[in-house]
Amino acid sequence: MKAANTPRHTFTRTCAALLTAALASTAALAQETPATVPSSFEGTYELTYDYAQAGSPISNGTAVTVVIAPGNTMCVGGYTLTNPVLRNGNQHEAIWKESTVGIELALSSLVNGYNEINVGSTSGTWWGQLRGSKTSTSTTGCGSTTTPTPDLTKINELFTKAQEKFAQYFPASANAVNQTLEGYTYRHYPSTGMYLAIADGKVYVMGGEYGNSPKEAGTLDAILSELTGTTVEIPSIPEGDYRLTVTGTLAAEIPTIPGFPGGGFGVAVDFPTLIKDNIDPPKSSDIDDIRDAVKSALDSVNFVGDINVSEVNNSSAAFTFVIEFVGSSTAEGITTKSNYKLRYEYTKL
Structure with missing residues (x-):
């Protein structure tokens, strides 16, 4: 007669099953070894996606440029992938992983020469293939030839x-130390759950109100400029007609009156939004040109001291930066000094 299952027997079998699964997973990981891509594969490939399966994030017929660069590096779709592996002893495929989007790219065949690149999920689902040919030996824009060494200073x-x-977000502690992962240099702050990271010259934050994926905050130079109060180089601006939108805050100076507490600047209030159409944006990286552009937009303000520029972002359609300065204005014979922090956004019309 077959013995009845008891809670103890069920618990024992469950533990055994979990242990077996864990051992199997460990064994699977152990079967991945570093791959070396022969130099003959290096170059630029113009490929087309084919055989798309259900759930594939790429559609049939999508054109994709892939670059294989020295150092076992693959560049595709704005990603730079490194450290490919061989899986389960298969010497034909070098597999790169992009964990953020959960995708794998398997280059075949390391033994017989280029055939295709298989595309799948990191969970093991095959999605389709990139098919085509190598069009040149150029690796420009990919790998160590263009990726600068992180400036740790x-x-x-x-x-x-x-x-x-910003100690309320990033409190210094023995646990907040430099770590690296997939091109990021970052620190984790356990007490707040926040991450501060740098990759490719850009600064990212994650955790808390910023959510569970990295949010770009600006370039490293621009953020440092804002934190240290120094000026930064301004990139050149595409020519054309632009709309300028100025927003931000200002805080009026509190005059010092003998016998009464005072001095300094008051509470910041919203700066009245200013919009100007059909104007030219700054056309050089000269800080004086930026200063002139700021002054021309605020012709009623007299500027005192330097204009600090930060959070610089430039694209083909828009150019933005944040400025901080002290300015004075006169109304009805009374001159008031204020501390300005404004965001200039030039949008191409």
């Missing part, structure tokens, strides 16, 4: 300044 300065000025 600037990165560490950013961490230090952020911990000083």
Whole structure:
């Protein structure tokens, strides 16, 4: 007669099953070894996606440019992938993983020469193939030829300044140390759940109100400029007619009256939104040109001291930056000094 299952027997079998699964998973991981891509594969490939399966994030007929660069590097769709592996002893395929989007790209065949690139999910689902041919031996724009070594001096300065000025998000502690992952240099702040990271010259934050995926905050130089109060180089602006939108805050100076507490600047209030159409944006990286553009937009303000520029972003359609300065204005014979923090956005019409 077959013995009845008891809770103890069920628990024992469950534990055994979990242990077996864990051992199987460990064994599977152990079967991945580093892959070396022969130099003959290096170059630019113009490929087309084919055999798309259900759930594939790419549609049939999609044109894709892939670059295989020295150092076992693959560049595709704005991603730079490194450290390919061989799986289960298969010497034909070098597999690159992009964990953020959960995709794998398997280059075949390392033994017989290029055939195709198989595309699938990191969970093991095959989605389709990239098919085509190598069109040149150029690796420009991919790999170590263009990726600069992270400037740890600037990165560490950013961490230090952020911990000083935004301790409520990034409190200094023995646990907040430099770590690296997939091109990011980052620090995790366990007490707040926040991450501060740098990759390819850009600064990212994650955690708390910023959510569970990295949010770009600006370039490393621009963020450092904002934290240290220095000026930064402004990139050149595409020519054309633009709309300028100025927003931000200003805080009026509180005069010092003998015998009464006062001095400094008051609470910041919203700056009245200013919009100007059909104007030319700054046309050089000269800080004086930026200053002139700021002054021309605010012709009723007299500028005192330097204009600090930060959070610079430039694209083919828009150019933005944040400025901070002290300015004075006169109304009805009374001159008032204010602290301005404004965002200039030039949008191409």
